[in-house]
Amino acid sequence: MQILVDADACPAVVKDILFRAGPRVSVCVTLVANQFLRTPPSPFIKAIQVPSGFDVADARIVELTQPGDLIITADIPLAAAVLAKAAHALDPRGEWFSAENIEERLTIRAMMDQLRGSGVDTGGPSPYSPRDSKHFAAQLDRFLTRVRRVS
Template structure:
């Protein structure tokens, strides 16, 4: 199992949590972005820079992720793509994407995109909070403990 990170929009606090977890659990964490990312020196932490463009990083993560891997992303289409491959998807606020809810989330996203395209102000997500970081860290710790004990990541 390895962890892939949709790093372009990933909060810095989440990256820091992942860096510490990579060392502690000795699990490879790879940040994928269309810009250069500075990472701490570690044999468990890698970065992969992809060309600029819409969804280029997402496509690369979908290509590289394998069954049992974990992808950190808030991007619903990316989560849907990796779930189809048997990988797991965890958003930076600590919520798991699942096969049971991904279609509904894709539909809601499409509806909101359509509303925004017609000029309706739909708002956005709430600002990232310390509570979000704690929720993410808790889910990550549970997932890594399950991995160490030989169970499914989720």
């Protein structure tokens, strides 16, 4: 099992949580982005820089994903693609994507895109908060604990 991170828009606090968690449980954390990313020195942490372009990082993440991996992303289509490969998907706010909720999330995303395309101001997500990072850390810890018990 590995953790792959859609790192271009991932909050720094989430990366820091992952930088501590990966080595603690001996799980490889790989950040994928179209920009250079600094990572702490660790055999369990690496970064992959992909060329700029629409969904290039997402395509690389899907390519690297194996069943049982954990993918950190807020990108709903990416989450759908990795769920189809029997991986797990967690957003940086600690919310799980699942087979039960992904279709609804894709539908809502498409509707919001359509509204924005017609000129409606739909706003955006609320600012990332300390509560979000605590929720993410708790969900990550539960997942890693469960995975370690099974293996």
